[in-house]
Amino acid sequence: MASEPERLGGVDFVGSWGVSRSAFASRLLERRGLLNDTLAILSGLFVGTGVVAVLASFVLPVGWDFVAFVIVSLALMFSLVIYALPAHPHRRFGYANLVTAFRASLVSLTFATIICFESLATVELALWTLVGVVLFALALDGVDGYLARRYGQESSFGARFDMEVDALLILVLSLAATILDKAGHWVLLIGLLRYGFVALGWVLPRLNGELFPSFRRKLICVLQIAALCIILVPFVAPPFSTAIAAAALVALVYSFAVDIVFLLRQPAEA
Numbered sequence: 001m002a003s004e005p006e007r008l009g010g011v012d013f014v015g016s017w018g019v020s021r022s023a024f025a026s027r028l029l030e031r032r033g034l035l036n037d038t039l040a041i042l043s044g045l046f047v048g049t050g051v052v053a054v055l056a057s058f059v060l061p062v063g064w065d066f067v068a069f070v071i072v073s074l075a076l077m078f079s080l081v082i083y084a085l086p087a088h089p090h091r092r093f094g095y096a097n098l099v100t101a102f103r104a105s106l107v108s109l110t111f112a113t114i115i116c117f118e119s120l121a122t123v124e125l126a127l128w129t130l131v132g133v134v135l136f137a138l139a140l141d142g143v144d145g146y147l148a149r150r151y152g153q154e155s156s157f158g159a160r161f162d163m164e165v166d167a168l169l170i171l172v173l174s175l176a177a178t179i180l181d182k183a184g185h186w187v188l189l190i191g192l193l194r195y196g197f198v199a200l201g202w203v204l205p206r207l208n209g210e211l212f213p214s215f216r217r218k219l220i221c222v223l224q225i226a227a228l229c230i231i232l233v234p235f236v237a238p239p240f241s242t243a244i245a246a247a248a249l250v251a252l253v254y255s256f257a258v259d260i261v262f263l264l265r266q267p268a269e270a
Contacts, residue, residue, distance in 0.1 A: 031086065038085055038093040042078045042101060049074055049105040053112065060126065062116045069112040077104045077168075081161060088157040096148035099140055100162050106137045107169050114176045121180045124234045130176075134229045137169060138222070166221055167194055173228035182231045182241040190224060190249050197256060209263045220255045224248050 053070040057063065081101070088097075110133055113120065120126055144162055148154045171191030177183050201207040227248035231241035 034088060034091055034093065035082075035085065038082065041093050041098055042081065045101050045105050046071075046074060046078060049108060053109065056109070060113075060117060061119060062113075066112050066116040069116055070108050073111055074105060074108040077108070077165075080164075084157060084161070089155050090153055092153075094148065094153040094158065095151060096144040096153050097158050097161060099144040099147060100158065100165055103137050103140050103144075103169075104165050106133055107165060107172060110134060110137075110169070111172045114172060114179060127232060127234050131229055131232050134169070134173065134225070134232070138225050138229070141166065141222070141225075166225070167191075170221075170224050170228065171195075173225065173232070177228060177231055177241070177245055180232065182236070182238065183245040184242070187245045187249070190228065190245070190252060193252055193256060197260075204264075206266065207260065207263050209266050211259055211262070214259075216258070217255060220251050224252060 050067070050071055053067045057066050060066070078101070110130060113126075113130060117123075117126065120130075141162070144158070148158055174187050174189075174191035177187045178185055197207070227244050230236060231244050236244070
């Protein structure tokens with residue numbers, strides 16, 4: 001979850017960034033069945049999302065920059081998934097990861113809408129549609145976990161993929177809150193706090209230690225998305241939207257503080 005201070009680039013998700021191109025290609029080719037299955041799924045979602053973006057550009061007052069933004073952002077996300085694929089322990093990409101990849105497509109469309117739709121704040125129908133898409137993505141957040149357990153496809157790869165999509169969605173929504181003047185620029189801290197923790201881990205290696213499982217982190221992640229979604233509703237305006245965002249930020253800071261204190265108290269590795 002995005003409220004869980006996991007490390008970007010950890011071995012469970014992307015392996016070692018120092019792996020040579022030839023070694024990386026060899027690792028992928030050794031699992032050709034998994035690679036082909038993954039490419040088929042991601043390619044289908046990529047094309048489908050691109051078609052939706054093109055159709056939306058004819059309905060919404062957005063230009064081709066909207067389509068380009070969707071394609072580039074989704075291509076980047078899916079490229080990271082392919083890079084991480086050797087760490088996937090199962091023979092197939094899996095239903096759970098398919099749902100997570102679909103959620104990534106929704107996030108790319110949401111991101112592009114917020115960045116490229118200049119009159120978004122004045123079009124209530126567009127805002128309600130955006131809220132609906134985010135709520136749908138949030139609902140699917142529980143589906144992928146259920147499918148992973150149901151079909152025995154649980155993995156650290158899938159968990160990290162899910163968490164990164166959550167983290168990006170929260171960053172996108174906090175950006176939307178700023179652009180729509182629902183709260184001050186400080187609301188961006190909700191989306192940036194986790195990435196800041198990751199960067200801090202490069203300076204303080206002790207923060208890269210293992211964390212205990214926590215329902216608190218999962219709950220606060222859901223609350224962040226729900227709170228940011230609520231303040232996007234057209235009739236929710238300051239000071240109410242500001243108060244909701246502030247409460248969400250306080251809860252997130254508390255969650256990170258608990259984990260940081262725990263990690264700093266652990267004995268340093270020899």
